[in-house]
Amino acid sequence: MTENKLNSYRIAQQQIQAAVKQLGLSSTVYELLKQPMRELTVAIPVEMDDGSVKVFIGYRVQHNHALGPLKGGIRFHPEVTLDEVRALAMWMTFKCAVVGLPYGGAKGGVICDPKKLSLRELQRLSRGYVNAVAPLLGIEKDIPAPDVYTNAQVMAWMMDEFSKIKQYNEFGVITGKPQVVGGSAGRHEATARGCMIVVREAARALEIPLQGATVAVQGFGNAGSIIARLLHEQGCRLVAAVDSSGGAYNRRGLDPIRLAEYKSKTGSVKGYPGSQNITSQELLTLDCDILIPAALENQITAQNAPYVKARIIGEAANGPTTPEADRILKENRTLVIPDILASAGGVTVSYFEWVQNRMGYYWSTEEVNKKLEDIMVRSFREVYQTYQQRKDVDMRTAAYMVAIKRISEAMEVRGWLGEEKKEQRERQVLLA
Incomplete structure (x- = not known):
């Protein structure tokens, strides 16, 4: 791949392959991680302020859920591509795993220029996107969040639209919301x-x-x-x-x-x-x-x-x-x-928001920041230790090694890697 033809999806695959090789894992692990498990392309009709209807193209890509429900933001940008969203979904899988969150990775995107949309048009687009991808979403299935050119207000509209579909409030289906509708203290920063x-x-x-x-x-x-x-x-x-x-x-x-x-x-x-x-x-x-x-x-x-x-x-x-x-x-x-x-601080506090939504009890900013501090310090030290021990890898590969090791173990015990791996694991348990 030449530098003048950069493709984030191919780059993500290279990063996965390098870490799998360094860990000495089977080719099955790479085959399961090199591509998303599900992706959806949708056409979203939006009534514009002048009465015309414009159709926007959107995506939701779900990469891997071995560790738990899928998690990932939604970006509104004129240059969004399916390959970009695929790469972002893959990076979310490893971002969650490297800091030890019980999530898999997903991502969403809509091809649009939000700077050229009125507030009413932006709201219609946000609600239209959720309507289009609603079958994939859920508090135990796939939990979106903000990304490039989306914010807490967009998340509030999306949560409200999903709640209308379900006919009850489901605050935990979206994170990065305003605090008044279940957002977490400390999420903005x-x-x-x-x-x-x-x-x-x-x-x-x-x-x-x-x-x-x-x-x-x-x-x-x-x-x-x-x-x-x-x-x-x-x-x-x-x-x-x-x-x-x-x-x-x-x-x-x-x-x-x-x-x-x-x-x-x-x-x-x-x-x-x-x-x-x-x-x-x-x-x-x-x-x-x-x-x-x-x-x-x-x-x-x-x-x-x-x-x-x-x-x-x-x-x-x-x-x-x-x-x-x-x-x-x-x-x-x-x-x-x-x-x-x-950049894992955002999804970490999104996880805190999801947990708070589910239990109906909310932490102070100080509590959130302390929990974030503990996770980020621990995660950095785990990656840096791997980096120091393996002199032939850079910090990126070290981070992928930490993440993929966790995902691989989850896929193995869930039986995704075949009977041979299952038998090896059972022998290890019996010998322990």
Whole structure:
């Protein structure tokens, strides 16, 4: 696969294959994990404000449910493809497994530009999507959440529509909702907070002081802006940030709170007072200690990876680094905290939300953040230990090894790997 024909689905398959090989698992494990178990394509008719009807194409892909119900966000984006959603569903499987959640992976997407939709049109599209994929959803089946260009309000509409279909409130079928309808405290910051925690743990492992450490954020949106603020609170200095419209750079530092306020008013970080303009590609190769890709897939490639100077990369986005770039970064001794670990804070607190919905009892922000801290620290240490023990693998492969080992064990005891594996397991139990 050449870099000018990047395909996230093929990249995900390569990552799975590498980890399966390192673990010495059977080819059956790879065959079961290399593709989704179910996928649905739907056409969604939406009445527009001018009275016309526009048909949008949507997807829901379910990858693997060996560990539990399926979990994964829904993105609204004009460039959504089925292969992209397949890859995202696969990454969700491993994201849940690497932090020990009782979930499998799924993902949804709708080809649309939400920036061009009115609030009423967006609501109709959100409800139409749920109506179309409702047979796949359920509190014990498949639990969606927000993703790119969807938010708590979109989730509230989707939950309400599913509840209408069921004819009773089923808050737990969707996570990432407003707190007034069953959302969890701490969910808004969860992805960013999880990323901050593993970046902090990586800095400790590499003996890099966070006080004064320089940070560059690609994708100064919901997650990126909060990561910048949380790292600032740890003593780091934000030197650059970009969004879809432009970037801001100041070697002496940018105030992440004021920068977020400026973006809220103007629509972009570009032109922030006291800053220089910077492009997304220029940001990736800045001289900084910590680089946070928080945008879209395939941003760090074989073309720019040799020029990346960051000592730590915390992948807040899904799939921002290509396999070719991973090899270059490992050779250059850049520690990449892979997406399935670095961005797992969101799904972890979504899991907490699901648990709270099911028991009808809700935790405080402090309780949620403490539980998230415990899971992210433990998960980082498990992956980092595997990385240190296996000198021939990078952090991404180490994370996949931790995840796939858990999934493989679940598939084995469930009998998915055949009678030979079942007999081996029974002999092990008898000898134990």
